Amino acid sequence: MIVRTLRxxxxxxxxxxxEGWESARLLLKNDGMGFSFHITTIYAGANLxxxxxxxxxxxxxxxxxxxxxxxxxxxIHPIAAGTVYALDQHDKHILRAKSEMKMACVFNPPLNGKExxxxxxxxxxxxxxxxx
Ligand code: 9YT
Numbered sequence: 001m002i003v004r005t006l007r008x009x010x011x012x013x014x015x016x017x018x019e020g021w022e023s024a025r026l027l028l029k030n031d032g033m034g035f036s037f038h039i040t041t042i043y044a045g046a047n048l049x050x051x052x053x054x055x056x057x058x059x060x061x062x063x064x065x066x067x068x069x070x071x072x073x074x075x076i077h078p079i080a081a082g083t084v085y086a087l088d089q090h091d092k093h094i095l096r097a098k099s100e101m102k103m104a105c106v107f108n109p110p111l112n113g114k115e116x117x118x119x120x121x122x123x124x125x126x127x128x129x130x131x132x
Contacts, residue, residue: 002031006039013130018116020046020097028130029110036110042066042101050121051092056108058086064101069094092121 009015009024016023020043027037042048042064049071061083068085069076071092077085079101087093107123113130115123 028113036107038105040103040105042097044100046097048095053122054125058106060084060104062102064099066097
């Protein structure tokens with residue numbers, strides 16, 4: 001069994017900080033679950049273009065408000081506490097945070113640990129691993 005706390009993850013190796021967001025990576029590839037699980041904070045005003053070409057991601061909004069634009073259709077969906085979205089088609093999208101947003105994110109395949117977006121807005125499959 002694996003037991004961890006968000007507090008620990010936010011103050012150690014599992015905390016990854018990038019432009020417009022930071023993420024506490026609670027479960028990763030080396031935990032052997034077949035997915036990774038993160039609590040991600042999107043900073044207020046962030047405007048993030050992402051395209052997870054190597055991963056499927058689902059995102060549940062715990063708090064905050066924003067919107068997601070599906071760049072294939074141009075459709076814009078409001079995001080608020082209680083909303084989930086799933087990028088089942090590796091959908092290229094823009095996430096805009098009107099206020100700080102707390103998101104629970106699941107990735108398949110699981111992240112190694114240190115991934116940040118490349119110039120396409122994707123995560124590479126061979127990123128550095130977080131141990132322990
Ligand atoms: C919601 C989203 O995709 N934010 C970018 C960070 C990512 N979820 C992560 O690495 O935790």
